[in-house]
Amino acid sequence: MDSLLFIFFFLLTPLALLLLMTMKRRRKRPLPPGPPGYPILGNMLMMDQLTHRGLMRLAEKYGGLLHLRLGFLHAVTVSTPEMARQVLQLHDNIFANRPATIAIKYLTYDRADMAFAHNGQFWSQMRKLCVMKLFSRKRAESWASVRDEVDRTLRSVASEPPLASVNIGELVFNLTKNITFRAAFGSQSHQEQDQFILILQEFSKLFGAFNVGDFIPWLRWLDMQGINKRLKRARVSLDSFIDRIIDDHMKNRKDPDAGDTDMVDDMLAFLDESPTRNAKEPADDLQASLKLTRNHIKAIIMDVMFGGTETVASAIEWTMAELMRSPSEMARVQQELAEVVGLDRKVHETDLEKLHYLKCAIKETLRLHPPIPLLLHETAEDCEVAGYFIPVRSRVMINVFAIGRDPASWTNPNSFKPSRFAPGGDAEGIDFKGNFFELLPFGSGRRSCPGMQLGLYALELAVAQLLHCFTWELPDEMKPSELDMGDVFGLTAPKAVRLCAVPTPRLTCSLL
Numbered sequence: 001m002d003s004l005l006f007i008f009f010f011l012l013t014p015l016a017l018l019l020l021m022t023m024k025r026r027r028k029r030p031l032p033p034g035p036p037g038y039p040i041l042g043n044m045l046m047m048d049q050l051t052h053r054g055l056m057r058l059a060e061k062y063g064g065l066l067h068l069r070l071g072f073l074h075a076v077t078v079s080t081p082e083m084a085r086q087v088l089q090l091h092d093n094i095f096a097n098r099p100a101t102i103a104i105k106y107l108t109y110d111r112a113d114m115a116f117a118h119n120g121q122f123w124s125q126m127r128k129l130c131v132m133k134l135f136s137r138k139r140a141e142s143w144a145s146v147r148d149e150v151d152r153t154l155r156s157v158a159s160e161p162p163l164a165s166v167n168i169g170e171l172v173f174n175l176t177k178n179i180t181f182r183a184a185f186g187s188q189s190h191q192e193q194d195q196f197i198l199i200l201q202e203f204s205k206l207f208g209a210f211n212v213g214d215f216i217p218w219l220r221w222l223d224m225q226g227i228n229k230r231l232k233r234a235r236v237s238l239d240s241f242i243d244r245i246i247d248d249h250m251k252n253r254k255d256p257d258a259g260d261t262d263m264v265d266d267m268l269a270f271l272d273e274s275p276t277r278n279a280k281e282p283a284d285d286l287q288a289s290l291k292l293t294r295n296h297i298k299a300i301i302m303d304v305m306f307g308g309t310e311t312v313a314s315a316i317e318w319t320m321a322e323l324m325r326s327p328s329e330m331a332r333v334q335q336e337l338a339e340v341v342g343l344d345r346k347v348h349e350t351d352l353e354k355l356h357y358l359k360c361a362i363k364e365t366l367r368l369h370p371p372i373p374l375l376l377h378e379t380a381e382d383c384e385v386a387g388y389f390i391p392v393r394s395r396v397m398i399n400v401f402a403i404g405r406d407p408a409s410w411t412n413p414n415s416f417k418p419s420r421f422a423p424g425g426d427a428e429g430i431d432f433k434g435n436f437f438e439l440l441p442f443g444s445g446r447r448s449c450p451g452m453q454l455g456l457y458a459l460e461l462a463v464a465q466l467l468h469c470f471t472w473e474l475p476d477e478m479k480p481s482e483l484d485m486g487d488v489f490g491l492t493a494p495k496a497v498r499l500c501a502v503p504t505p506r507l508t509c510s511l512l
């Protein structure tokens with residue numbers, strides 16, 4: 001009896017008090033508004049509405065900060081510039097973690113990459129490595145692969161028979177895939193590239209697969225969909241593929257200052273088993289403190305492949321599609337190209353800075369079609385935003401797509417009007433570097449895109465060359481207004497129907 005009393009007073013009473021205090025605190029600060037859900041399942045039956053477009057519609061009804069319960073998980077969506085400022089600037093240290101599904105944890109070697117690492121020391125060192133070495137401006141400028149691959153794409157278009165329609169979507173996806181593959185691994189055989197694409201495709205399917213265990217943890221062990229077996233197989237294929245490439249690179253070490261290194265070369269200096277790892281010179285702070293394993297290298301390479309391929313490809317395709325749907329805007333961009341570059345040569349990188357209207361058209365495309373429409377973050381602790389309670393480990397979805405079309409921030413938000421960013425336009429001076437919360441295609445703050453410079457370089461050069469070297473007509477006498485502008489939702493939001501168009505050479509010089 002005595003021991004029962006002891007348990008009651010010394011263990012249960014404090015626990016009950018704690019519970020009461022938490023409930024009292026919670027009652028003062030409600031969760032953000034949201035649609036009602038069912039017991040245990042919460043809003044899981046609304047899964048098909050959790051796309052950028054579905055969430056934008058829900059935000060119109062419930063507001064810029066919206067709460068959903070997905071099984072045992074709290075989810076919050078952010079759909080206005082002001083709410084985005086609150087989570088990405090005011091409370092950025094709380095909102096800078098990343099959520100990860102079972103599949104993502106396994107395929108990133110338990111968050112050994114940068115994109116899925118939680119905000120902390122490891123992530124900040126990885127970020128330094130990426131910003132200073134792997135994705136630096138110097139690398140962008142010396143990225144011969146961008147120039148070479150864009151030229152190769154132009155040659156392939158120029159060699160099409162007259163009046164043949166070109167699938168621009170496929171063309172530019174191949175282009176960006178080749179660019180990132182060469183930047184990551186250097187030149188490899190086509191056979192190796194095809195093998196790697198198969199691995200990437202399986203990773204992509206597994207990243208997007210719905211897994212009940214992510215929402216109801218006690219159902220994890222069941223593996224009803226057989227996902228665990230597929231995850232193991234996918235990782236074994238990646239291991240054997242990249243281990244071979246790392247071994248080859250270790251055998252043929254390159255001078256890091258030679259200027260022709262790829263990302264694997266650059267990361268070898270940080271590999272724990274590397275012979276140069278403990279060399280006396282040069283040992284900057286990062287090299288002394290950051291130790292990478294092969295798993296880190298594999299995980300970072302996957303970040304680059306996923307972060308840098310489809311994003312850039314979909315931005316090129318959307319820019320071309322928006323311009324083809326607005327012939328007067330297309331004419332203005334091509335007129336600028338003719339004046340700045342001249343019709344007797346291709347575009348040089350140094351021309352890009354002078355192509356102001358082309359840049360406006362790209363900015364307007366990124367506003368209407370941000371390649372990553374939902375930014376996924378996770379809270380590191382309980383907090384309060386705009387008077388609402390957001391629990392720790394909530395999944396946060398920042399709806400950049402809805403924000404870019406916010407009627408309170410943009411006039412005619414759904415129209416394609418590049419001139420809004422030009423001198424005298426009502427959005428003049430707004431850029432996408434993360435200071436203007438109404439335009440966030442690259443995010444803002446500590447988790448914003450570290451590959452922005454590289455991405456923009458490939459995007460601007462590809463669009464400029466395609467529009468300068470050719471005029472484009474829609475096939476089969478299709479009218480611009482008939483162009484399908486629907487998108488599909490996944491890790492990115494590319495065009496649902498690939499853009500096809502008929503090119504006619506525009507320059508007096510040969511492209512072949």
Ligand code: HEM
Nearest residue numbers: 115303307308311312372375441442443447448449451455
């Ligand atoms: C048009 C091109 C691109 C767009 C629109 C884009 C957009 C984004 C966005 C929106 C984020 C997430 C921001 C957040 O969660 O708050 C992101 C993160 C990231 N991007 Fe990009 N990106 C592009 C190109 C690239 C390229 C070329 C690379 C690599 C070479 C890259 C690598 C990454 C990585 C590694 C992250 C994760 C950063 C972190 O979690 O700390 N991206 N990008």
